[in-house]
Amino acid sequence: RPPSPLVWRSVLFFVALHLLSVLGLIRALTAAHWLTSLFGIACYAIGGMGVTAGAHRLWSHRSYSARLPLRVLLMLMYTMAGQNHIYEWARDHRLHHRHSETDADPHNASRGFFFAHCGWLVLRKHPEVRRQGAKTDLSDLLADPVVMFQKRYYLPLAVLVCFAVPTVVPWYFWGESLTNAFLISVLKYVMTLHCTWLVNSAAHMWGMHPYDRHISPAENAAVALSAFGEGWHNYHHSFPWDYKTAELPGYGANLTTAFIDLCSRLGLAHSLKTVPADVVERRAARNGDGSYRKR
Template sequence: MESIQDRPCKCSRLDCLKSELEHYWRHIDLVHVLVLVISPVFLCLATQYIHFQRQTALWTLFLFPVGNLAITAGYHRLWAHKTYHASLPLRYFLAIVGAGMFQWSILWWCTHHRSHHRYTDTNRDPYNARRGFFYSHMGWLLFPTPEKWGAVDVSDLKKDTVVVWQDKYYVPLARMVSMLFPSMVAHVGWNDWQGGLLYAGAIRVYLGLHFTFLVNSLAHWMGDQPYGDKFTPRQNLLVAIITCGEGYHNFHHVFPSDYRNGVHWYDLDPTKWFIWSCEQLRLASQLSRIPDREIEYARNLMLRMSCAGPDTYTIPLDSPTMTWEEFERQAKAGRCLVCIAGFVYDLIDFMHDHPGGPKLIQQVVGKEATSVFYEEFHHSPHATNLLASMRIATIHIGRSRNKTYRMTNT
């Protein structure tokens, strides 16, 4: 159910601003203030004394996309969303290079990102876009309230040996990859360890942080919404260009289990081509792709809604009936059955593909989960359509609250 803290604020703008300022004053994180606010002052001063050599510039330009891919293909699409399987060498490569982007460990990053997807645009969303551009960009790091952020299941990550290893040795890895390695290469290659440290190291990492932050802020603020307008994520070409394809954010939030963000061949999504190339080299496998019919359905639904307003779709009662007692008996016998709005669904084939993890489905097996599906998690029209494909029966009308359910995009 929707909690009080998730309801839209009805106070005046002045009161909201006062409350926000009080929040900032009480929750200052000095580490992030040092990294995000104070450090750029010293970086700008250092550029006045250290010349930006041509070789160092080329080295910096090379490291930018490599580091970004470690976040987009590794932290995000591999570990946060499990959109494909990666071989052990690829996982170690992505974990090591990703540590050098100074975005904390895989476990830390994915915990917050999964919470963002599960509680999008609510106060339990760590970088809630409805609190404003600044807050979703970096205010949530400068003035964090982790005790209010929604809990998620990351048990799968805690069983991943690469994730555990990187989390344990994150600090030395981050220092070595982000600063020492770029500086060492510049020193050995063209005798410019200072330029390598400043430009290929510190400045590159700092800009990389803000490029990633733009996915949380600008891609929730500017752009179109061709796949769903229930939440704030949008398609933003600029963000896609500077983040190796993460700017197709509206598609990603509607279809988070797809390894692609830019679904069309012409979309600027280097990350999907990197993952596809890894598959060709047998470094990656089981790439998850949403069927074209599901993507087209989402687009057509949005077009119909924009032309005629929200539609209500009624699922016909053409499936076999099942008593509540039979439903409970089969669930106890081991079948992955869930009841939602009077319909019975067999989720066994979908359980491990569920964006929120299999544990969330296991919690509602053999139960009536209408409020969980429609109110607690606010599933998209795509999720509702996908759910309909797994329906196996209708609960006997005498035990069902609803004969049909609504597919809306509100």
Template structure:
């Protein structure tokens, strides 16, 4: 099932008003800065840097480190990522990672906290602001519960939240260059709004728009725009296939600053054991999707009548019918060339003179070495199979002569095991 925009909301039992007011007030207070805050390049630059700080807390910390354990982080790096993640105001790392593990285990089902089949707006905001009978499926979070730093952040989250999400980004512009309003409106509220909706776009946009180069059974998609605003998290189709890979983008030209950050941390000694999935297995996923695409193209093409569905014709019948219709024998197949006589590049006479004859040697280089296109077109003119295949046993038909070039490679669906 593909995603819809508004359909499939579950029955609403209540509203989480705290979340509603957060999602309403943060953009309104952020936009107020355009009317009341002075124009400041320093505040704009700090807001952008603090946004990167917040998003790294979510992407490199909450997501790739604690949700998927895709690398090991030193204590200083963990403290940095916990502070950064807290500044994004998306809950504690323990809460976030536990929900995300349910999302991966139960993707696109009602045990998935942000089930894409419930619709775009349910994914983006609905699951956070409405109370329903839906509950996230169980997922192993025993390692998270044993992590003392995560437990500490979880217990003190609502004390740490205002410090990192509001006080620090407001005080820095206000204290150092006197822009208190800009610090509050832009570095705090507008930055928080962008951090929220960029992350939420992974649950909505990246399950609704984009490509599926690794698997198309579920809704996750690779989406370049989402990758830009989420520090590289938008290559969601890859991520759902290989969640324990510290990379979301595997090509050098793909935008994944989180991958670059983790790799830099390894060089600096703050990260280790960066996990990557086997390139061979990744290539299998890519090949499978390419074959699926080719099979769709293949099914839209008109192909020759299968050999088993062609009538078997005796040599005498072939000779008799050739007097009324230009039939030519090539590679054991009888071809009706009447529709092609006037279009034949070598002229019509050669085809008329070949009626009733075995022209296999001539067609396969004796007179002219025909192109692949000629072989493919010839196969479309087949009307029968000669009994015993050839005029005389001295002229065996080579197997490759019976298969047109366009069918020498063919995508087939395997119905049983090897």
């Protein structure tokens, strides 16, 4: 199969981003106010949580329901991550689950680490991705005014929330230079991208398979820690409707679950879907690699 042609606009965009992020790291370590670095970490966490609790667990999988104020908040948080609009993110993710590790999977891990990590974003989509994508039911997203608002105004929203706010706040409140603040905002953005991409690459290649040894997604603690609980990937692909995306007790390696639980207690989230313990145990006994331990 001949390789897909490069999308040079995307290649140049990512090269420029990474060069600027290196400058941002240097500024963060040598010249920037410590509050600017701290604020950058906070923005990374906000954007990352917008991806995991919003685009992934809410809009892609409908693993819980959110009231309008929370949906608006999650939309803004996700926009800070700058990973295209929710509609496209959820469409690609639904394709990924339905056709995992096939030509219809947008970031097919069987094509190698680099392709699954970020190469899929700089290559033209496989024809099967487009074909199956056109068949994917997205009616729930089309009916959500928050998703459609963000889709319509994504570019100005992303410029404002992903870059302008993280740049202006340090400049206005503690006198950081605009150059330092902007470069560190780019660093934040690139870090968020890579932590999300690791779920598609590393968590599909390395780790145990306690729930299903027949699929490539694996339990990867390092990815879970960097991506707020999204690295427990063998469980997630076995039970994609579980809002926790994991069976582990506690919140230490699953901060997204803690966030959703807090929103539930505040009355902002409801109808949280989980998997009965006996169903998990039977799946692990039938298909697991023997590493499963009863919780």
